[in-house]
Amino acid sequence: MSEAADDSIVVDTTTRIFKDLADPLELNKAKDESWKAPLWQALEEAGLPLAWVPDELGGSGASIGDGFDVLRVAGRSATPVPLAETLIAGWLLARAGIAAPAGIMTVAPVTLEGGLTLGTGNAVNGVAMGVPFASEAGHIVAVAGSGKRSSVALLEAKRARISKGQSLAGDAKCEVAFENASAVAVGELETAVGASPVALIGAAARAMQMAGALESALEMATAYAKERIAFERKIGQFQAVQHNLAKLAGETAAALAVAGSAADTLAAQSALDDSVFLEVASAKIRVGEAAGAGAAIAHQVHGAIGFTLEHALQRLTRRLWAWRDEFGTESEWAVLLGNKIAAEGADQLWPTIAAR
């Protein structure tokens, strides 16, 4: 994560693309999804979806930090476009040394349990639930295995049986079934901790998107409180409203700090070790908590207007609620983290925290 996230070229570019091609109120009014193709084309032309894939594997070879900056900006607009999913897929392919295809990708599984297997002849088997944007993807990156070794398989999406559903934000969320689905390419990944690589990078990415969405929710709620008049005053002049917004600022701050810390850790080292586990688990837990608390305050400040479909706020809050559930919930990560801390013992608790 660069120190000046708002100054970098990649942030400017991403911000401009979303501003020009994905205005939240325009998207709310849109009768169809014709806005999607030009947006995706602009993102691809800027090299953003494959930012985490090096040149020699077909990507644009940006830094890990730049990729997280892109996710933060994408989170600010909460546009339902599979940018994060393609980035995550590219990260997995790059680490496994597999060349990335062009176009939309997604990853499976997006739960902590896993459940996919890789058999002889590079055949993938198993069912992955709740896979975002599988119905729009050209390729799926499947991660099989558990423990310290995982296999990464690149598959054409048409090799899987995809049942389309919807997330609570209305975005494509699919059941993906693989039956002896043969992979285009297969590679190996190692982690030193008890969470799979797809869970780690997915959770870190979702945490950063949620932090970005909270930034926008805070900005929107603060701006509204400065203009909305009730009882002959701007509601932002009431102490009760000010204190609610101060709490929202706190939740947003916590989300930015811990998601940024996890991103910084993944950018600074390639080993998926205990420090990555602590950082990513903490980020998904704490940002997930902030998403719930923050969305509630943003709605309370807006009153009834924020509860309408036509208002832009629901674009942020519904995705905050949906993203919390993907790549492990707060509760699931907390059990993993709590068990690890307990196994290491009380006297190791502080040294573990202080080492970060």
Next chain:
Amino acid sequence: MSTAIQFDQVRLPAAAEELRREVRAFLAEEIAAGTFAPFNGSISGGFNAEFSRRVGAKGWIGMTWPKKYGGQERSFLERYVVTEEFRVASAPVGLHFTADRQSGPILLRYAPEHIKMDILPRITRGECCFCIGMSEPNSGSDLFAAQTKATKTEGGWLVNGTKVWTSNAHNADYMIGLFRTSPPTKENRRHGLTSFLVDMKTKGITANPIRNLTGRHEFNEVVFEDAFMPDDHVLGQIDGAWKQATSELAYERSGPERFLETIYVLVELVRVLGDKPDLRGAEGIGRLVAQLHTLRRMSVSVNGMLQAGKEPVLEGSIVKDMGTLWEQSLPARVRDLAAFAKASPSNRESFEQQLAYATMIAPKLTIQGGTTEVLRGIIARGLGLR
């Protein structure tokens, strides 16, 4: 973004980590020698003159200050490491901590040279205890309502009035006190207050003990009756103390002591739940550790940004607001999570003593040094709502 919140990703430098090893070795020796028991909230912040002198001899008091005043000219991130390690171990830093954190920096900025040369080296040696004279019976959160009066006299000022809730006044060599030198003006109700360095041995100053709800004597009522303050004890501008809130305040708000004050109950919870906690215990520990890690990353970031010359005023206030609420809520959450733990009786007894103490001191955490309500107002101002 108009409400931009920024946390630079600051990691502690190698020098700070080397220092951490020294500090841990020192604390381990002190614990082995029986100076204090680790992870014990009831002695955290306690007063131990010999211990403070040994800390001073290590060069760990006033360590960021210029060498000519006894400092080490080390970075604020190195000081951060010393502060957090002492706090987590519950080391008895009561004699020197206030002087190290805020009184010394105020003297550095506002005291005349001969006073700096006299007092600052004594602080760094762990020989000099400070207290803070702000609150009064009718002036708590609203500092600008202070009425204790300093009246001009030949060569100095005569002070009359009462300060209250003054921690360590009964042990302190000096106070930095806020006294009224002029009435407030119509345009500016903050006008008219002046900071003074107060020698607590001055005739006319009496510290009367007030026991807090745990039964301890930590804070006091301090009565001033024609107490004489020489002119050179004025700190900063007469009538202009309100302008003197500076970056020191951001350090004071964002330090590790703002979320670590009850940390010992989390450590003891992990001990009581054992190496294989049930699902509820594991989830509870996991969430608390994630929250602790987040607060520490925010706090380190603010300190790093201050060290780099930035002014993270909004971020610093947020750290104190969230940190103090977290450390305050910790005893209740730990109590819930430990409800069904089957610990050995000896383990359980020590745990329950710790928890009882933390439960009792929890209310003060969101009051001392600026209430939650005041901080929320400051954050709202940072958002442009005031």
